[in-house]
Amino acid sequence: DTAVSQTPKYLVTQMGNDKSIKCEQNLGHDTMYWYKQDSKKFLKIMFSYNNKELIINETVPNRFSPKSPDKAHLNLHINSLELGDSAVYFCASSQDSGLALRDTQYFGPGTRLTVL
Amino acid sequence: GESVGxxxxxxxxxxxxxxxxxxxxxxxxxxxxxWYKQESGKGPQFIIDIRSNMDKRQGQRVTVLLNKTVKHLSLQIAATQPGDSAVYFCAEKEYVGGFKTIFGAGTRLFVKA
Known part of the structure; x- marks a missing residue:
């Protein structure tokens, strides 16, 4: 019954590797997001997609590439992982187009990425 | 600039x-x-919101106050319970071709029994 789900929950990998995090929402929402939360709990948006179309693309290294095969899925692929990529990554979704001011976001449980 | 602290x-x-x-x-x-609440090991969860044309909004046991003069926002939790222990974030929305949510740094609330 999980509304927004992410896999894996934990990911430990070596520097230089390529990894993916998957996200799925079963809420029928049109917009999905990726956030990064650092060790100090600071939460910052990375990307948002509306109906598979990129809306927001923050200043994120191009090693990070989001992929949206359909509006229920938004995966995050990371190439050439670096130590500084270690963080918790949260997927979220919202009902509207992302153009509505009052558009509540629902977050997934997070993926803790550790780069060694 | 974008700063929520x-x-x-x-x-x-x-x-x-x-x-x-x-x-x-x-x-x-x-x-x-x-305002969002983040419990340990979970993602942030929406608590309550407020538009700038209001100075107060109440929910169940929570009240948000907005003082636009001094650009200050507060979250009041009545009769705090152990289940309220979490990190609380304030956030604002900024329009950049779509609405972007900007989160503050977070406050960790400990509830002593």
Whole structure:
């Protein structure tokens, strides 16, 4: 019954590797997001997609590439992982187009990425 | 600029007392503010929101106050319970071709039994 789900929950990998995090929402929402939360709990948006179309693309290294095969899925692929990529990554979704001011976001449980 | 910050990183309260979590923002054009609760090991969860044309909004045991003059936002939790222990974030929305949610640094609330 999980509304927004992410896999894996934990990911430990070596520097230089390529990894993916998957996200799925079963809420029928049109917009999905990726956030990064650092060790100090600071939460910052990375990307948002509306109906598979990129809306927001923050200043994120191009090693990070989001992929949206359909509006229920938004995966995050990371190439050439670096130590500084270690963080918790949260997927979220919202009902509207992302153009509505009052558009509540629902977050997934997070993926803790550790780069060694 | 985009800056949403919090006055205190941690807050410890006795069970049953009221909690007040404060937040300052810098963008006077901000039109919409949200409070989120993040429990350990989970994603943030929406608590309550407020638009800039209001100065107070109440939910179940929670009240958000907005003071636009000093660009200050607060979350009040009545009769704090152990289940309220979490990190609380204030956030604002900024329009950049779509609405982007900007989160503050977070305040950790500890509830003592």
């Amino acid at each position: 919090l006055h205190l990183p941690t807050l410890s309260v006795q069970e049953g007392d009221n909690s007040i979590i404060n937040c300052a923002y810098s963008n006077s054009a901000s039109d919409y503010f949200i």
